[in-house]
Amino acid sequence: MTERKQRPGLAAWAAFVMAHAAAVRRIEQDLEAERGLPLAWYDVLLELNAAPERRLRMQDLSDRVVLSRSRVSRVVDAMAAHGLVGREPDPTDRRASFAVLTGSGRRALRESAPVYLRGIDEHFTRHLTREEIRVVQQAMDKIRTAGKNP
Amino acid sequence: MTERKQRPGLAAWAAFVMAHAAAVRRIEQDLEAERGLPLAWYDVLLELNAAPERRLRMQDLSDRVVLSRSRVSRVVDAMAAHGLVGREPDPTDRRASFAVLTGSGRRALRESAPVYLRGIDEHFTRHLTREEIRVVQQAMDKIRTAGKNP
DNA sequence: GGCAACTATGTGCGTGGGCACGTTATTCCG
DNA sequence: CGGAATAACGTGCCCACGCACATAGTTGCC
Numbered sequence: 001m002t003e004r005k006q007r008p009g010l011a012a013w014a015a016f017v018m019a020h021a022a023a024v025r026r027i028e029q030d031l032e033a034e035r036g037l038p039l040a041w042y043d044v045l046l047e048l049n050a051a052p053e054r055r056l057r058m059q060d061l062s063d064r065v066v067l068s069r070s071r072v073s074r075v076v077d078a079m080a081a082h083g084l085v086g087r088e089p090d091p092t093d094r095r096a097s098f099a100v101l102t103g104s105g106r107r108a109l110r111e112s113a114p115v116y117l118r119g120i121d122e123h124f125t126r127h128l129t130r131e132e133i134r135v136v137q138q139a140m141d142k143i144r145t146a147g148k149n150p
Numbered sequence: 151m152t153e154r155k156q157r158p159g160l161a162a163w164a165a166f167v168m169a170h171a172a173a174v175r176r177i178e179q180d181l182e183a184e185r186g187l188p189l190a191w192y193d194v195l196l197e198l199n200a201a202p203e204r205r206l207r208m209q210d211l212s213d214r215v216v217l218s219r220s221r222v223s224r225v226v227d228a229m230a231a232h233g234l235v236g237r238e239p240d241p242t243d244r245r246a247s248f249a250v251l252t253g254s255g256r257r258a259l260r261e262s263a264p265v266y267l268r269g270i271d272e273h274f275t276r277h278l279t280r281e282e283i284r285v286v287q288q289a290m291d292k293i294r295t296a297g298k299n300p
Numbered sequence: 301g302g303c304a305a306c307t308a309t310g311t312g313c314g315t316g317g318g319c320a321c322g323t324t325a326t327t328c329c330g
Numbered sequence: 331c332g333g334a335a336t337a338a339c340g341t342g343c344c345c346a347c348g349c350a351c352a353t354a355g356t357t358g359c360c
Contacts, residue, residue, distance in 0.1 A: 001272075004158050007205035009270060009274065009275030009278075009283055010267070010270060010275075011287055012274075012275070012283045012284075012286050013270050013274050013275070014248050015286075015287050015290035015294060016170070016274070016290050017170070017174070017216055018216055018290070018294045019289075019291070019293040019294040020166070020170045020233055021216045022296075023349045024167070024292065024310065026345060033161050037290070038346090040346085057308080057309095058310090059307090059308060059309085060285035060310070066168055066171045067346095067347080067348090068169055068348045068349085069308085069309080069310095069348090070309090070310075070311080070347080070348060070349075070350095071347055071348065073309070073310055073311085074310090074311090074346090074347090075346095077263075077310095085344075090308095093307095093308080093355075093356075094307055094354080094355060094356090095168065095307070095309060095353095095356070096307095096309075096355090097308080097309065097317045100300030111315090115295050117160070120159060120160060120163050121159065123293070123296065124159065124162075124163050124166070124293060125160075125162070125163070126291070126296075127289075127292040127296050127348065128162075128289050128292065131194065131285075132285055132289045133159055133162045133286070134162075135281075135282055135285040135286070135289075136162050136163035136165075136166065136285070136286055136289050137161055137165050137166075138282070139169075139277075139278050139282045139286050140162070140165035140166050140168070140169035140170070141165050141167040142277040143172065143173055143249070143273070143274060143277050143278070143279065144165060144168045144169040146172075146273065146276075147279050149238075175348095182348080187338095188315095188316085190317095204340060207338080207339095208338070208339065209338065209339085217318090218317070218318050218319080219318095219338085219339080220317085220318060220319075220320095220341080221311075221316080221317055221318065221338095221339075223339070223340055223341085224316095224317090224340090224341090225316095240338095241322080241344090243326075243337095243338080244324080244325060244326090244337075245323095245324065245325045245326070245337070245338040246325095246337095246338060247339065247340090253318080255353090299331090301360105302359100302360095303358105303359095303360095304357100304358085304359090305339080305356100305357085305358080305359100306355105306356080306357075306358090307354100307355080307356075307357090308353105308355080308356095309352105309353085309354085309355100310352090310353080310354105310356090311349090311350100311351085311353100312349105312350090312351085312352100313348105313349090313351105313356105314348095314349090314350105314358080315346105315347085315348090315349105316345105316346085316347080316348105316349105317344105317345085317346080317347100318343105318344095318345090318346105319342105319343090319344090319345105320341105320342090320343090321340105321341085321342085322339105322340090322341085322342100323338105323340085323341105324336105324337100324338090324339080324340105325336105325337080325338080325339095325340080326337070327334100327335085327336070327337090327340095328333105328334085328335075328336090329332105329333100329334090329335095330331100330332095330333095330334105330340100
């Protein structure tokens with residue numbers, strides 16, 4: 001049905017995939033080189049810090065971070081082993097489990113944030129005009145939320 | 151240094167990452183469900199088909215596909231085991247090794263292409279206007295080619 | 301109250317992916 | 331020409347990731 005029209009879309013898709021691979025790797029390498037923090041860990045710290053009481057149930061955490069629920073469980077374990085987060089049971093639902101940010105975790109977040117923000121700027125934002133940023137964000141939001149709650 | 155200005159850039163970055171994760175997974179699942187073809191395999195078929203004489207050296211192949219060289223080596227092995235590609239030595243350089251598209255590989259490509267194109271359309275292009283597509287591609291190209299040959 | 305359906309989580313396992321290294325071959329000087 | 335630097339591979343190894351399943355707990359309904 002659609003064949004002529006999606007040619008430009010295809011080129012855009014290819015560029016999209018390659019740009020993502022390049023930017024993510026560059027940012028992650030900066031972060032890991034300068035702070036020894038995996039990108040996934042940083043994301044968890046960030047979301048927990050933004051959450052009320054700096055705590056989040058596993059399910060909610062995996063909704064906010066780009067990770068599967070099972071992966072989140074293991075990441076939180078590893079971070080807990082390093083003292084960046086703690087695990088607490090939910091008193092109102094004994095199935096559930098909170099991940100809570102520790103003082104050490106907040107510190108790690110504060111120390112890593114500059115590196116992370118600089119990475120995003122250097123490898124992403126810097127190369128775009130304001131208008132491009134606006135359009136890209138708008139487009140990405142539409143793609144992301146497509147085919148969600150039916 | 152930059153702190154106010156990159157706030158919108160940060161939101162755009164987050165949307166970018168999430169949109170990529172969502173779209174890639176959706177497309178890959180469609181492809182694998184209907185054709186049993188991993189996305190990486192499809193990419194290799196595509197690049198080989200577009201190459202002169204439908205052959206490419208490992209190095210060149212990994213430059214075109216979003217995979218490390220070592221990964222490409224294994225992917226080509228697996229595809230060769232399934233008869234989709236062949237391995238041939240380069241007569242002019244005995245270190246090098248060509249991956250060549252077989253008839254079976256071309257057939258697999260032809261059969262998978264519709265599913266793949268439909269996936270890109272459904273999960274990516276369809277949600278964007280022409281103008282958005284144009285801007286996104288332009289932006290992605292700039293990001294991708296940033297910090298390449300110094 | 302008690303059983304069925306549902307939900308939140310953790311874990312075994314297979315897959316995909318890249319880095320670092322070793323091997324073989326080519327090129328570049330001297 | 332001969333050895334040193336360089337290049338193109340393939341492979342061992344380890345990690346990230348998600349799926350499917352098992353488990354424990356909750357809710358709904360009669």
